[in-house]
Amino acid sequence: MKRFWLLLTALLTFASSGLASEGAAPAPGAACDAGPTAVPTVHSRSPAAPGRVTLTFDDGPHPGKTPRVLDLLREQQLTATFFLVGHAIRKNTFRLVQRMVAEGHTLGSHSYNHDVNMALRRSGPKAVEYVRGQHEVTQILIELALLAQSEVQFEQLFMRVFEEKQFRYLPSGKLRHWQQFANNHRALLNEQGYAPGKRPYPIVFSRPPGGNPYVAGGEKWQRDVYDEALRALGHVNVLWHSESGDTHPHKKHDFAFLTENLRRGARRGGVILIHDYIRTDALVSALGEMKRSGQVSIVPLTAPAQSKTTACSSEQLSVASNPGS
Ligand SMILES: [Zn+2]
Secondary structure: OHHHHHHHHHHHHHHHHHHHHOOOOOOOOOOOOOOOOOOOEEOOOOOOOOOEEEEEEEEEOOOOOHHHHHHHHHHHOOOOEEEEOHHHOOOOOHHHHHHHHHOOOEEEEOOOOOOOOHHHOOOHHHHHHHHHHHHHHHHHHHHHHHHOOOHHHHHHHHHHHHOOOOOOOOOHHHHOOHHHHHHHHHHHHHHOOOOOOOOOOOOOEEOOHHHOOOOOOOOHHHHHHHHHHHHHHOOEEEOOOEEOOOOOOOOOOOHHHHHHHHHHHHHHOEEEEEEOOOOHHHHHHHHHHHHHHOOOEEOOOOOHHHHHHHOOOHHHHHHHOOOOO
16 A cells, blocks of 8 residues: 555656646636635646646446446556446456556546435435445445455455345445444455555545536535535545536437547546546547647546645535536
């Protein structure tokens, strides 16, 4: 784990110097007064340098679709960040999580059950624990995926940590009790030789499903709930600068629409939101064009995450962010 943090520090340093040398200035309105309790957040008004792009893929792992994305990234020698949904990590997908790490990609949490309204399901401390549980349980599942050496073992680890008789979808009511699962997970890690406080893959980044409650329409009390959970988790909250459009109700299969959005996102720079299920030929075309142009460099998420020093308050973010995901 020490190696991970050294790597992260090195990447942050590299990214910082890279941004500085290119003279990237914060986007208009980016320099909000963050305040001491602001959640570090990458969002549409965070600094972005034209042509410096971070690829992010949401909603996996998917047994049929994620391998195509991984194959393409490998062919193009590119790395990305995958925001994983906890309940999608199963015996037929856990090896994809292993493959992501082996091929140099970054993992983040996209919640356990993709509840886009998680911050308004409950009130008070229970609400915070529910949101926190969404990401804590996903982090545990990511680590079980990395530890398992067989399908049978993956399900055994799941049953042990989540105190179930068989592998199953965890109802949302259980997520609030994440602390018990975390204790079981800790005991497992101790047995496997992890020193106290060490774990296989500490998650640094998370992305709220649908961008909620930070997109237009989210209310302040909901953002307060989500912010409090993120502070407890210590996560960098990752929204996006631009999106591929692969969730658009009418145009998500439109080749020209998708490639133009990706082209525009590359010109602007920053974090591009994509999903594992994007039309493959559009992704192939757009990434190929980025590579051939010589104008675009794909950078790790640690680069735009530098902007966390200029994170805005959640109130300001609600205006700054775009709907999607
Ligand atoms: Zn999503």
